[in-house]
Amino acid sequence: MKALVYTAIGEKKLQDHPKPEISAPTDAIVRVTKTTICGTDLHILKGDVATCTPGRVLGHEGVGVIECVGTSVANFKAGDHVLISCVTACGKCVYCRRQMYSHCTTGGWILGNSIDGTQAEFVRIPYADTSLYPIPEGADEEALVMLSDILPTGFECGVLNGQVKPGSVVAIVGAGPIGLAALLTAQFYSPAEIIMIDLDEGRLTIAKTFGATATVNSTDGTAPEQVMKLTGGIGVDTAIEAVGIPATFEMCQKIIAPGGVIANIGVHGKKVDLHLERLWDRNISITTRLVDTSSTPMLLKSVGAKKIDPTRLITHHFKLDDIIKAYDAFGHAADTHALKVIIEA
Ligand SMILES: [Zn+2]
Numbered sequence: 226m227k228a229l230v231y232t233a234i235g236e237k238k239l240q241d242h243p244k245p246e247i248s249a250p251t252d253a254i255v256r257v258t259k260t261t262i263c264g265t266d267l268h269i270l271k272g273d274v275a276t277c278t279p280g281r282v283l284g285h286e287g288v289g290v291i292e293c294v295g296t297s298v299a300n301f302k303a304g305d306h307v308l309i310s311c312v313t314a315c316g317k318c319v320y321c322r323r324q325m326y327s328h329c330t331t332g333g334w335i336l337g338n339s340i341d342g343t344q345a346e347f348v349r350i351p352y353a354d355t356s357l358y359p360i361p362e363g364a365d366e367e368a369l370v371m372l373s374d375i376l377p378t379g380f381e382c383g384v385l386n387g388q389v390k391p392g393s394v395v396a397i398v399g400a401g402p403i404g405l406a407a408l409l410t411a412q413f414y415s416p417a418e419i420i421m422i423d424l425d426e427g428r429l430t431i432a433k434t435f436g437a438t439a440t441v442n443s444t445d446g447t448a449p450e451q452v453m454k455l456t457g458g459i460g461v462d463t464a465i466e467a468v469g470i471p472a473t474f475e476m477c478q479k480i481i482a483p484g485g486v487i488a489n490i491g492v493h494g495k496k497v498d499l500h501l502e503r504l505w506d507r508n509i510s511i512t513t514r515l516v517d518t519s520s521t522p523m524l525l526k527s528v529g530a531k532k533i534d535p536t537r538l539i540t541h542h543f544k545l546d547d548i549i550k551a552y553d554a555f556g557h558a559a560d561t562h563a564l565k566v567i568i569e570a
């Protein structure tokens with residue numbers, strides 16, 4: 226089968242790869258119909274993810290049709306349309322029993338990381354019963370690709386952990402796909418204000434059409450002052466960090482109001498200073514999380530009921546044969562204005 230393989234640091238190839246086979250009775254083999262590329266895939270290609278070694282098929286998002294299932298899979302059969310979760314859950318370990326599927330002792334984020342992923346014609350899904358979701362009849366499959374990772378990530382790590390409430394004031398630092406997913410799902414709770422902060426004016430313009438009440442361009446370094454001005458000198462109740470660099474996390478510390486929550490989503494590769502000398506008496510909380518995808522059933526219902534439209538995050542379409550072009554478009558988002566790219570297998 227065709228698959229996008231991480232071959233060496235900085236290198237990837239669309240090449241022939243052995244078709245996956247059932248290796249445990251709880252497995253399913255899924256024929257991938259649509260997949261996408263994540264910022265994390267770019268991190269892997271740079272060599273930032275030690276658990277992902279050359280030879281691996283990348284990708285942890287997608288939808289498809291079940292080809293075959295292992296003998297103990299009870300919820301799915303060949304021919305079923307399914308949503309693939311980026312997080313694999315055994316459903317039985319201590320973390321799964323607490324719905325912390327991302328920390329599953331034999332699962333978690335393994336797809337396209339320590340086992341072969343979804344940027345291929347076929348993928349093996351371990352623990353199929355608890356790692357796949359049935360796609361309702363008539364659902365928009367492209368919309369659901371956004372539910373493999375970015376929507377639950379923006380919602381769980383940003384909105385839920387950030388305790389967004391009716392009437393609250395929210396700032397989202399970073400208007401990439403994850404920040405925009407947080408922006409879409411924050412509106413479930415009717416906050417009074419959502420301030421989007423980014424360097425890219427194009428992304429801020431998109432953020433306005435997604436429901437941001439104000440935008441702040443952080444290019445000139447005065448973003449914290451601008452946010453304080455917008456909030457009458459108080460700051461924000463929830464600051465969602467959706468970039469993953471020291472400057473953006475420090476910005477969250479400058480704009481958080483007393484009693485507020487800083488909810489980190491970004492993947493940090495460098496140490497960040499925590500300014501307790503300013504924050505020790507301000508009753509704030511800081512949260513971190515890897516997406517558990519425990520909200521996926523709820524998001525499936527919300528998308529099905531058209532309460533949110535995640536297809537707005539999709540900017541480009543490619544065939545699997547052109548996945549290298551898809552990586553180029555996604556990797557040069559400032560020029561191509563790419564948010565999420567759909568790859569059809
Ligand atoms: Zn991802």
Ligand SMILES: [Zn+2]
Pocket residue numbers: 314315316317318319320321328329330331332
């Ligand atoms: Zn588990």
